[in-house]
């Protein structure tokens with residue numbers, strides 16, 4: 001049976017560093033998903049918003065204060081304008097929507113079209129023209145309007161572009177859940193139908209909807225008051241959703257859960273956490289991955305081209321990296337490291353030394369990721385460096401403009417430098433984006449991750465590091481529970497203590513202690529005194545982890561579990 005067309009709806013898709021249409025992990029995962037779908041020649045079409053003003057450009061002053069600037073970009077330089085127009089009723093007004101097209105070209109030449117929805121049209125009023133300008137900007141009303149454009153406008157735009165044959169609507173996070181409104185309206189017309197007819201339509205629709213939840217953090221699950229929802233969407237639509245939305249708030253996660261036949265979390269542990277959050281639903285797990293050709297450094301690509309000939313087409317073949325001579329891995333990594341240090345030294349005047357152990361930490365600056373954990377005890381860290389050898393740390397990451405705690409953490413990292421001894425140096429690179437991510441994940445000697453257990457759904461930057469022969473040093477959460485082979489692909493910080501239910505401050509103390517102990521007793525001794533064994537770890541990270549934690553394996557799993565016709569999947 002042929003695979004039906006898969007519509008992939010996501011609030012953000014990281015298509016290219018030059019297109020600031022993403023903020024972080026969710027967008028990068030979406031981009032890697034469509035890149036792998038194109039490699040595999042799957043009949044997929046992506047839908048997102050244009051985000052004409054981008055997320056934001058981050059500036060950091062000498063004291064570590066973040067400021068934000070719009071990330072303007074010239075849309076017509078990168079995308080093709082399409083003629084089609086659709087209309088979405090918002091606050092009782094028709095809002096006109098157009099689409100721009102970007103084509104993601106796969107390894108074998110197949111393409112996945114991405115439609116970026118845009119309301120900046122002369123027929124719309126000034127306020128409506130701005131609805132697709134800012135990713136994660138504005139208030140609840142702005143967000144709900146955006147979700148109406150993404151979900152309802154997205155389905156209508158696909159139809160207007162001739163995609164009548166969509167077999168699956170994949171809601172990448174709850175932001176796209178209002179697609180269900182458009183699908184119900186297609187079934188039922190725009191009159192207010194009887195409840196039994198709605199039930200039947202939902203039942204029919206469910207076999208076509210797939211939902212991936214991406215975060216256990218409550219703020220990541222959009223909820224809107226019924227007053228606001230009625231104001232933006234109208235009473236008739238709320239009535240339509242009544243059978244799917246039981247609670248006192250319009251909850252996009254609940255809506256997507258109820259409307260989908262297949263729901264998954266993004267790592268084994270995240271599936272478990274999601275089932276405990278939503279016990280009424282059979283939530284499965286499909287562990288995230290990264291797109292291998294996108295996230296390898298130039299020197300690692302050359303190395304793999306030489307030794308694992310088929311790696312760009314077949315990610316599984318990265319298993320054969322086990323046969324790469326260690327010294328060649330060493331040479332390739334040295335190049336990746338030099339490229340990173342050149343940037344750090346140029347931009348921050350950090351004077352980083354290519355012979356010194358370099359630890360990387362780059363991710364959204366927000367409390368649960370605990371970016372300051374490494375610096376909790378500057379004296380101890382300095383003592384470890386004095387004994388074992390110098391430590392260089394590169395940080396990067398943006399705080400959401402309204403995340404004051406996240407901004408304070410960036411400032412605190414800058415301040416902490418003063419308390420460090422000569423053996424520890426820090427640099428904070430501004431404006432973390434895909435290009436910087438590629439440089440960082442490839443160029444460090446180890447990749448640090450310290451989330452509060454249970455809150456990191458998957459994490460993907462450590463997978464990018466593995467792909468480039470960089471072992472992880474990480475708390476056991478998200479993908480690392482599956483990827484960590486102690487002393488072989490990296491190191492765990494602490495035990496798998498998610499079920500211990502310790503107070504956050506107790507966990508912080510425990511994990512900081514475990515982190516220092518691991519650096520002192522395992523990571524630094526191996527780096528400075530057993531360089532060959534360190535190279536073996538680099539090789540194992542590629543062979544064991546890059547061969548599995550990639551989006552080709554992930555997309556194939558979606559195909560088997562979620563995209564195949566329901567009848568075929570049952571048999």
Ligand SMILES: *Cc1c(COP(=O)(O)O)cnc(C)c1O
Pocket residue numbers: 023024025026028362363364432433434437438458459460461462464
């Ligand atoms: C990979 C990536 C992320 C996601 O990293 P996590 O480990 O999931 O936090 C975020 N932002 C950028 C720019 C990335 O490249």
